[in-house]
Amino acid sequence: MSAATRHRGARGREGIVLVMVLFFVLLLTASIATFLRRVAMDAGIASHRDRARQAEAVARGGIRLGEVLLLEDLRNKGAAPGPDSQHDVWALVRGLDLDDDPDVELRLEIEDAAARVNLNGFLKEGAVDENGRLYLEQLFAGVVAIMPGRPEENAYDPAELALRLADWIDADDVGIDGAPEDEPYARREPPSFPQNRPLLSVDELRLVEGFDGRLVEALRPFVGVYPLVGGGGINVNTAPPWVLMQLLRGTDVSGQRPLEEDDVKRIVEAREESLLCAGETQAPGCMPLAELLEGEQLAPTPAERSSVFVVRAIARVVDVERRIEAVVDRSDPAEPKRLSWRVE
Template identity: 30%
Template sequence: MKGRQEGVALITVLLVMSLALLLVSSLLRSHRLAVQSSAQLLHRLQLQQSGLSAETLALQFLQNAQWRDSKSVNLGQEWARLGTTFELDGATARIDIEDLAGRFNFNQLLKPGQVDQITLGRWAQLLQVLNLKAPDLTRLRPPYNAGLLSDISELRLVPGIDAQWLSRIRPWIALLPADATLNVNTASTTLLSTLEGMTPAAARALVAQRPLAGFSSVQAFTQAPVIEGLGVASHGLGLTGRWFRVTVQIEIGQRRLRLISDFERNRHNGRLQLLQRRFVPAYEKEISL
């Protein structure tokens, strides 16, 4: 009887020890996960802080008084040549600035009333160049939307538009006021190839021969020797823009992050106003979080 009691006591002690070991192991695992989570949070905060520092540096270029009051926004200006990699507070940073007026303004398709045929033609040509199916945008027109789009992801409201379609169209469109014009001094070959009578070869030649300081007037653009006679309309074209996208690539060791910030320059005092700011993984392309 005594031996049996001692055996039961021993088993009880072993069970208690096993439970204690399991509890300690669970606590250690939770502690390790908490430490890892805290480290990841600190790393992300460090990346974000470095990104904001780089963004501040980019704004100094955009605020440069030597060109901000110019009647032209062009690729010969300092902001357009900023794209480079440098060290910043222990991080490797790359800053790129883009004139969003060099993109197709999607909100032109949503303004009240009848959309003009020239704008519709350029939109159709852009879709053709990108090999994308034309969506039915009628459900995004008033009164279905409360106004113009503020985020491209709202296009998911249109049946047939999926993530792949959005990924293809994102780099080429912007959401600007409906009266914003396409800046021919910063527009890419792809956007210029959507203009009336323009061929891809003519667009490439035009970009190659475009003056570094940009065209002096829209008329000088439409009468450029390489496209003269093609019938490019001056409607919706301009030489400047007030909207800029700052893209910052930050790398610290093996960790990477991208900061995408959109700014609008006040037409009266020249100050830059933040429109939106997004931190995204380095491998994603303009996808809002």
């Protein structure tokens, strides 16, 4: 073998070795990059998990703070409290960041349950009377009228909806129209039946014949279910304008008619300056509601004091957010009760 041939063979072997070295270098580099990515991903997951736990802990603390504010409100009002209003200590924290840590944010929203129409409030002695059904019919008709969508998509029958809801929550198993209440439910797959008890949540409306998801979501800003028993009136000091629009005004002589926008505007402006009273409570500087309505009364009869509140705590730790919603009953200040608890 000549020297030239041996030289070419050596160069060829060196080239193969170089290729193999480059291959293993690239393989090692790719392995290291994959490992680093997995380490970074695992670290990110662990960091997100820790932040989520911290956010939930902060939100739980926010719920407890909300309960303390509700009890402090009772203590401030003393033995002769006035109406619950947007001037109370529990209402003034809305929109404030309650944590001074720059990486942590805590906000509270406390809502008076009487700021919405209580669907269970129409249940009296195990039944919904005709006046209650007529009011529900008007409420449903008003909400359907403002729902987005084509007319054929909103082809709900408000009278039928009121009837079905009354049958769902009343105590008997015979429909108001005389037919068995469970007839439409027995045809479902799987079959179901009316609960014949107060609604436990607004979402339960989805189970009532005639209601669907679109309608329930449209009703949600207007209605609630607390207190489950014994409540009913809307607090004009805390209700938003769109709920106030669902009230009726009038007398036994003039009859009842819906509030107009000007009526609602007067109520909203007046409650910014002072408390509004309908006769249930007395407080210094309280303006009688009848003065704003030319002596007429509201229906359903307004509520002024509430025992049930919805407390929402929104906590954010860096980029992770947790929300907790609790329904709190403060009727017994020595032992407030949580009626529901939901973590989002």
